[in-house]
Each structure stands twice: as C-alpha cells, then as structure tokens.
Amino acid sequence: MKAASGLPEPAEPPANATFAPGVTAKTTGTDGVALTFDDGPGDQTMAILNLLRASGVKATFCLIGSNVREHPELVQAIVRDGHTLCNHTWMHDLQLGQRPTDVIRSDMQRTNDEIHRAVPGVAIKYFRHPGGAWTAAAVSVAEELGMTSIDWDVDPLDWDTGSYGVGPGMVNHIIDSVKQGVQPGSIILSHDGGGDRTSTVAAYQTLLPYLLQERHLRLVPLPTGRMVQQSAQQSAQQRGRLPN
Numbered sequence: 241m242k243a244a245s246g247l248p249e250p251a252e253p254p255a256n257a258t259f260a261p262g263v264t265a266k267t268t269g270t271d272g273v274a275l276t277f278d279d280g281p282g283d284q285t286m287a288i289l290n291l292l293r294a295s296g297v298k299a300t301f302c303l304i305g306s307n308v309r310e311h312p313e314l315v316q317a318i319v320r321d322g323h324t325l326c327n328h329t330w331m332h333d334l335q336l337g338q339r340p341t342d343v344i345r346s347d348m349q350r351t352n353d354e355i356h357r358a359v360p361g362v363a364i365k366y367f368r369h370p371g372g373a374w375t376a377a378a379v380s381v382a383e384e385l386g387m388t389s390i391d392w393d394v395d396p397l398d399w400d401t402g403s404y405g406v407g408p409g410m411v412n413h414i415i416d417s418v419k420q421g422v423q424p425g426s427i428i429l430s431h432d433g434g435g436d437r438t439s440t441v442a443a444y445q446t447l448l449p450y451l452l453q454e455r456h457l458r459l460v461p462l463p464t465g466r467m468v469q470q471s472a473q474q475s476a477q478q479r480g481r482l483p484n
C-alpha cells in the first residue's frame with residue numbers, strides 16, 4: 241500500500257514494541273538498532289542520507305521546525321529514502337517542557353504543520369525533547385498529538401565540539417562511544433544538523449560497516465504504524481494540505 245503522498249509505506253510496528261504511552265522509549269523493543277539523527281535538516285543531511293542509502297540502512301530523523309522551513313527539500317529527500325520522522329520542536333527550546341501546556345502544544349503542532357507543508361500526510365509518530373529535558377507535560381502533549389517520546393541509550397556526544405573539536409578526535413570519540421555502547425535494541429543519538437557535523441559523517445563511514453558486518457546488527461527505522469499514518473493524513477486533510 242502506498243501513502244497518499246506516493247511515498248513508500250513505512251514498516252509496521254513490531255509485535256513486542258515497548259513504546260508504552262506516557263513514557264519515553266530508550267530502546268527499540270526488538271533486537272533492531274535505531275540510528276537517530278537530530279537537529280536537522282542541515283548541512284550534513286544529504287551526506288548522511290548518501291551514506292545510509294549506500295548501506296541500505298533506514299534511520300530516524302528528529303527535525304527542527306524552523307530548519308524544515310528553510311530546507312523542505314531535505315525533508316522530502318529524507319522521506320523519499322524511506323526514513324522515519326520525529327518532531328524535535330520548532331527552535332530547539334531546551335525549556336519547552338516547562339512552559340504552559342498550550343505553548344508546548346502549539347510548538348509541537350507548528351513543527352508538525354511545517355513538516356506536512358514539506359511532505360503532505362507523512363507520518364510523524366515520534367517526539368524527542370531538546371536535550372532530553374523531558375517533562376511529564378511534554379510527553380503527555382506529544383502523546384495527545386499521536387507521538388511517542390523517544391530517548392536514547394547510546395550518546396556519542398557528537399554535538400559537543402567544545403570538548404572534542406571537529407576532526408579526528410571527535411571522529412574517534414564517536415566511533416569508540418558507539419562501539420562500546422551499542423547492543424541489540426539500542427537507540428543511538430547522533431546529529432546531522434545544529435553545527436559542524438562533518439565528524440559525524442566521517443564516523444558513520446566507519447560505523448555503518450562495523451555495525452552491519454562485524455556486529456551483525458539489524459539497523460531499523462522506528463516503526464510508523466498505519467493507524468498513526470492515517471490519523472496524520474486525516475489531520476492534514478482537515479487543514480486542506482493534501483492534494484485531494
């Protein structure tokens with residue numbers, strides 16, 4: 241079955257998914273490992289997409305709404321390649337979860353609306369709070385909007401150029417962190433936007449073959465179920481964003 245946008249149908253949720261309502265998911269609930277790329281779309285999004293495509297790997301992209309507005313074509317490229325989308329707020333407000341509920345809701349909705357402006361009807365089933373600064377209110381509003389809150393269990397700190405710089409030091413730090421931390425079911429946090437992410441791209445040139453061929457791990461996009469996709473399409477239709 242094709243989505244209304246003509247894009248590939250995303251994977252069905254696994255039978256034993258641990259994405260319980262009202263909590264953040266730190267693992268995938270299967271033996272599959274999820275690569276997640278945050279803070280884009282940005283300068284290195286295409287480079288990451290090219291690497292993933294060359295390895296036949298699907299991932300999950302946590303998008304910032306204002307970046308989506310700047311680069312809708314990159315969102316379209318992400319979706320065209322069959323990756324999963326995640327809402328990462330409009331402007332990466334680290335305090336969003338502490339703000340009034342209506343402010344949280346309008347930020348998340350504005351971000352989803354911008355993503356749907358780029359790709360009408362696409363499923364947005366996940367939310368990740370900036371900095372992992374989760375609050376019960378943020379998780380609850382995300383759930384109201386049909387999004388599961390995703391955390392991570394492997395963090396190579398690829399955003400922290402202040403500590404590791406850009407270049408071989410950072411590349412090695414990312415590679416070592418992922419090699420040491422990854423296990424079946426891991427959700428790995430990395431970044432394709434928000435700063436100089438050339439080290440992240442370089443690290444994944446090594447990590448993709450390592451994860452696939454040495455560790456024999458299955459790299460999976462987070463699943464987007466049909467129910468969620470249908471509701472996203474319906475809400476987009478209600479806003480008149482779908483072509484028919």
Ligand SMILES: [Zn+2]
Pocket residue numbers: 278279328332370371
């Ligand atoms: Zn972020």
